[in-house]
Amino acid sequence: MSQHTEFSAYPMMQLSTLDKLKSDLGSDTYQHLLVLFEQELKQLHADISAAVDNHAFQAINNATHILKNTAALYGAERLSQSASFVYQLNAEQSFIPATLTLINIIDATLIEYKVHISSIAE
Amino acid sequence: MDTTNKPLVYVVEDSLSSGALYCSQLQKAGFETEHFVDGYSALVAIKAKMPAVLVQDVCLPDISGLEVLKYVNKQEVSAKVIIITSNSSIDIAVDAMRLGGYDFIEKPFTSERLITSVSNAIKQQHQELEIVEVEPESTSLDRQNFIGESLSMHTVFRLLESAARSKASVFVTGESGTGKEVCALGLHQASARNNGPFIAINCAAIPAELFESEFFGHVKGAFSGALTDRKGAVEVANGGTLFLDEICEMQLNLQAKLLRFLQTGTFCKVGSNEVLQSDVRIVCATNRNPAAEVGEGRFREDLYYRLNVIPVTLPPLRERGDDILLLANHILMAKSAENNKKFQSFSEDVKQTFRQYDWPGNIRELQNVIENIVVIYDGQSVQQDMLPNNFGHSVVNQQQHPLHNHISQPHSAKDVNTNVKVQPEPNNNIIQLWVVEKNAIEDAINQCDGNIPLAAAYLGISASTIYRKMKSWVEN
Numbered sequence: 001m002s003q004h005t006e007f008s009a010y011p012m013m014q015l016s017t018l019d020k021l022k023s024d025l026g027s028d029t030y031q032h033l034l035v036l037f038e039q040e041l042k043q044l045h046a047d048i049s050a051a052v053d054n055h056a057f058q059a060i061n062n063a064t065h066i067l068k069n070t071a072a073l074y075g076a077e078r079l080s081q082s083a084s085f086v087y088q089l090n091a092e093q094s095f096i097p098a099t100l101t102l103i104n105i106i107d108a109t110l111i112e113y114k115v116h117i118s119s120i121a122e
Numbered sequence: 123m124d125t126t127n128k129p130l131v132y133v134v135e136d137s138l139s140s141g142a143l144y145c146s147q148l149q150k151a152g153f154e155t156e157h158f159v160d161g162y163s164a165l166v167a168i169k170a171k172m173p174a175v176l177v178q179d180v181c182l183p184d185i186s187g188l189e190v191l192k193y194v195n196k197q198e199v200s201a202k203v204i205i206i207t208s209n210s211s212i213d214i215a216v217d218a219m220r221l222g223g224y225d226f227i228e229k230p231f232t233s234e235r236l237i238t239s240v241s242n243a244i245k246q247q248h249q250e251l252e253i254v255e256v257e258p259e260s261t262s263l264d265r266q267n268f269i270g271e272s273l274s275m276h277t278v279f280r281l282l283e284s285a286a287r288s289k290a291s292v293f294v295t296g297e298s299g300t301g302k303e304v305c306a307l308g309l310h311q312a313s314a315r316n317n318g319p320f321i322a323i324n325c326a327a328i329p330a331e332l333f334e335s336e337f338f339g340h341v342k343g344a345f346s347g348a349l350t351d352r353k354g355a356v357e358v359a360n361g362g363t364l365f366l367d368e369i370c371e372m373q374l375n376l377q378a379k380l381l382r383f384l385q386t387g388t389f390c391k392v393g394s395n396e397v398l399q400s401d402v403r404i405v406c407a408t409n410r411n412p413a414a415e416v417g418e419g420r421f422r423e424d425l426y427y428r429l430n431v432i433p434v435t436l437p438p439l440r441e442r443g444d445d446i447l448l449l450a451n452h453i454l455m456a457k458s459a460e461n462n463k464k465f466q467s468f469s470e471d472v473k474q475t476f477r478q479y480d481w482p483g484n485i486r487e488l489q490n491v492i493e494n495i496v497v498i499y500d501g502q503s504v505q506q507d508m509l510p511n512n513f514g515h516s517v518v519n520q521q522q523h524p525l526h527n528h529i530s531q532p533h534s535a536k537d538v539n540t541n542v543k544v545q546p547e548p549n550n551n552i553i554q555l556w557v558v559e560k561n562a563i564e565d566a567i568n569q570c571d572g573n574i575p576l577a578a579a580y581l582g583i584s585a586s587t588i589y590r591k592m593k594s595w596v597e598n
Binding site: 026032033036068 | 139143183
């Protein structure tokens with residue numbers, strides 16, 4: 001079974017988590033936080049892509065450490081699972097293929113969240 | 123220190139959006155917040171203005187979160203530090219608690235868990251400040267119940283005083299009878315939770331099938347016999363301390379449930395899906411070696427690290443030197459007062475016997491010996507021939523401590539206690555005391571719908587005592 005198949009069991013965007021954030025914090029704060037999350041995802045995407053190019057294990061490890069928890073907080077379950085998987089690999093393991101999968105999932109997550117942010121902004 | 127109405131909370135979290143989320147949740151709950159994405163920025167801010175609480179990720183991009191914690195605790199007025207950690211860094215979080223952290227929260231956590239922890243930290247800080255203002259020289263630990271001048275006990279007192287200032291879990295180890303429950307109660311009374319309940323549970327005495335219900339409660343109809351909704355110990359102890367005696371006897375599946383509760387602060391009653399919250403401080407105890415239990419696979423390692431944040435080892439009485447006599451005098455005065463007797467002291471040969479004996483049953487044995495004497499005899503000084511017949515003949519404990527030689531004949535051959543060893547006549551109307559006690563306890567439990575902690579509260583004893591007695595009835 002490929003990693004893609006494994007992670008696809010998890011939702012890209014866990015709506016119950018997002019609904020709770022919205023009801024706890026109000027629409028304005030919710031929207032502001034989602035924009036921050038999107039910005040951070042873009043930054044981490046850039047960091048991880050650069051680290052893959054340089055085979056920089058530690059940089060990938062640092063980024064996935066942040067990503068696995070932050071993604072879970074914002075309901076990006078599939079991304080959180082993928083980041084957790086990469087995070088637990090060690091430098092001797094083949095971490096590049098798993099990281100490339102992670103980058104794809106970040107891309108897909110970004111698209112979904114952009115759409116969601118646009119929808120709540122309207 | 124923050125002087126505005128809203129308590130100031132610094133959030134140190136390397137993720138921009140996670141930190142912003144924590145801040146939003148705290149602001150919504152009435153706190154003023156500032157977010158720092160690295161340790162050095164936080165240090166600069168702390169130097170400029172000490173917050174009430176620091177919520178801090180343990181893994182920071184520049185310096186270790188432990189360094190920030192050490193810096194905070196060196197300041198004259200320090201913030202309460204709550205450590206945020208992931209499962210992978212739980213051992214670091216344990217270190218942080220030993221360095222004086224107030225609490226630690228494992229990711230992922232709910233906003234309720236975060237807000238509860240911060241609120242409790244602020245509440246405790248207010249109480250500490252009030253204590254400092256009113257009574258600058260006072261010690262928080264009530265030494266009335268903690269007798270001891272030996273070096274080993276001074277170490278214990280220091281640990282307990284430190285532990286009382288935090289919410290960290292405390293793991294008390296020591297032989298049977300060394301005062302583990304007294305230690306837990308003292309810790310509770312010295313902590314900011316002293317107005318909350320102290321609930322004791324003996325994990326060995328609760329049947330496995332009832333444990334989850336005793337612990338988390340149940341709803342009506344959850345199982346046959348569950349005639350009403352019932353709160354469990356976790357819910358009853360909300361805002362206070364939950365003492366888990368003989369924790370190593372807990373079955374592995376229940377250990378998993380306890381771990382889950384410790385990680386999230388949430389639980390469900392048996393038969394219900396409703397998620398409830400409870401804020402309890404856990405103090406647990408065992409007379410086993412918990413690390414060895416982990417090694418043998420009988421105790422979960424992750425739970426052990428969760429619980430063993432502040433380990434306290436109570437020394438056996440035989441290693442406490444002249445504490446034996448201090449304790450003996452204290453117990454003698456207390457028991458004399460309880461029984462309207464006039465005992466004031468021990469004869470020199472009794473003192474010598476007490477010093478030489480190795481007390482396999484520890485303080486509990488010492489208490490029993492003295493109570494036995496006080497109840498049976500009159501006088502001002504305890505004499506050698508008043509010592510009970512069976513003193514010094516504890517077979518069970520000889521097996522436990524084969525390296526320690528009990529004194530073989532601690533009292534004279536004169537058997538002055540023969541009159542109290544008379545067996546009850548089978549046909550008289552006298553009911554044995556243990557049966558009276560058993561009936562009273564069972565009646566109280568029935569009146570409380572099976573709620574043992576509540577029954578214990580009405581009886582004026584600890585729940586642990588009830589569990590111990592229930593176990594002894596079964597053995598009898």
